[in-house]
Amino acid sequence: MIVFSKKTNTLEQDLYQYNLQDTPEPNLYREIYPYDQIPMVTFNHRRVPMFPADEIWITDTTFRDGQQSRPPYTVKQITDLYDLLHKLGGPNGIIRQCEFFLYSDKDKQAVYKCLEKNYKYPEVTSWIRATKADFKLAKDMGMKETGILVSCSDYHIFKKLNKTRKEALDMYLGIIKDAIEIGIKPRCHFEDITRADFYGFVVPFALELRKLMEETGVPIKIRACDTLGLGVPYPGVALPRSVPGIIYGLTHHAGFPGELLEWHGHNDFHKAVVNSVTAWLYGASSVNCSLLGIGERTGNCPLEAVVIEYASLRGSTDGMDTTVITEIADYFEKEMKYRIPPMTPFVGSHFNLTQAGIHADGLLKDQEIYTIFDAEKVLDTPAKVVVNSHSGLAGIAHCMNNLLGLKNENKLDKKDPRVATLKEWVDKQYESGRSTVIYNEELLEVAREMLPELFG
Structure with a gap:
């Protein structure tokens, strides 16, 4: 099929339709991930074009992923930090959303208090289990969008869910349809994407989501989750570890616009920041971060780091108040008694x-x-x-x-x-x-x- 691309202003030829490859055995990429050795970085020297989206922004997971690695925040701490995120993000909503758990009474109280502030930004969103009861809970609490876990590597599909790829895909589509039916916009968390069969599962799944969007008129987001921090930003690196390749593939082969793509990375190999910025550069509008990088294991991409990166890339803070970064650091240390490592850029006591x-x-x-x-x-x-x-x-x-x-x-x-x-x-x-x-x-x-x- 030949189509005229408004992105490149050229005729582009796409002769291949990616279909689900329902293999009987999991593809664990053992040549790349031998497990008893450090993972390999392999190159196929295929370079994809760098096309940043027209608009880029930041989303926050401090109150979701950030609570999976430390004692839970109190309601007051959550609302105070939410105020600071609102102040830092500025009137243009560069910090666009915050995601919350909805399960405990404390979680619910924090969500209600943040909603009462009636801030346009950051929008309060949720992360839930993929059940009808949880969708109803999210709807009843006033959520317009919620995150849904849709693990996409064979490690998760075969080993955790004990399903085939076809069974997992059918289950995920049913869950997403349930969310749409209840009136919730789904944000699909493609867990472990950097160990997934990109053309055999990820792209076919994304194509099904695009069809569903066309049928229902409901926007569906994809959050590309680098769950173990295995993503690599280098040009010419091979999938499944290639951050440029993942974002390009989702935009070019699956036809997802940048505003519906988000990167969520962990810092296991010290690449959380550079991978997030690379996702921006190759077409994703959104990167998901947490304050001070606090998150599971080695943590997430530090939100304060990408605030600075945003200004570097755009030549402007676009209304963000960067001095609030210091207020946030002071709050963590003085109010929460959290010790920030002294040499941490921008927020540590030895910075500057x-x-x-x-x-x-x-x-x-x-x-x-x-x-x-x-x-x-x-x-x-x-x-x-x-x-x-x-x-x-x-x-x-x-x-x-x-x-x-x-x-x-x-x-x-x-x-x-x-x-x-x-x-x-x-x-x-x-x-x-x-x-x-x-x-x-x-x-x-x-x-x-x-x-x-x-x-x-």
Whole structure:
């Protein structure tokens, strides 16, 4: 069949119709996933075109996947974080949706309280078991859309569900039809897509969903779930691990528009962020994330990371308030007593902090030399220096300027004799055998005693 593509403005030839391959035995891709070795990254050098969607956005799974790896959030914590997500996402809804469990009384109370806020964004959506009773529950609670688990690898179909591909496909289609009949828009979670037979099951299943959309007029979303973080972003990498190949295949071969495609990735191989961005670049409108990346095992894609990536790709925050990222980090640490690893980008206590004297000297001259961007403007987090045996005069001067808010002509220079006085004290600490850093409170206390004039 030859069709004119509005995406490429060319005639395109598609002679092959992908049909379900109902194999008697599971395809576990043992040559790629030997299990007793690290998974293989294989290439077939087939490159697919990069076509980002007209619009891209973020969805949040903090209150669903994020609760599968930590003690459940309280109702207050959920509603507070929901407020912060609303504030961070801005009026244009770049953070488009949040998904929730609906089962416990606490879950229901949190959902109702978030719905009462009447925010347009993030939209409250749910994740449920695929039963008629759960569909009715979602409908009764005011959900317009819900996530439904439709596992697509043979690991899940044969080993977990104990079904054939045909049996699984028929079961999934029946469940999705039930959701539509009740009046719920389905979001189909294609679990374990990076170990699935893409042309033998994934594309044929997606084609059936597209037919169902055409028959009912109800939009059906596909969430491509990289359940074990096995996706690979490299050009020319082979399926089933190819993130470009998965997104291109769903748009080109299955005919799904970008606005109905979402990527959900885990971080088992340190690729959650780059895989999410790759999904955007190859045509998916949505990437699914959690705050601070908290999620099952190694976690999900950190939402704050893709907020920054969005601005990098689009050249604008499009109304997002990035300073809220710091508010969220402070809330986790102060209100929830959650310890964020210090070196975590954008939210860790050591982000934008230097201990090296030569770096501190550069910061004192011009902070642009050793910082990635103006974090005080972008994240409401100024560049910081911690004092230790390597800080030198410049490090102490920079630290005192930050702590006392000294700017312009009031700033301390590393040649200031008062800085030398503090350095003498610092040097004596380490000459006496100290091995720990000098914390800000301690430095301020010493400075107040030795240099009271700085404190007015």
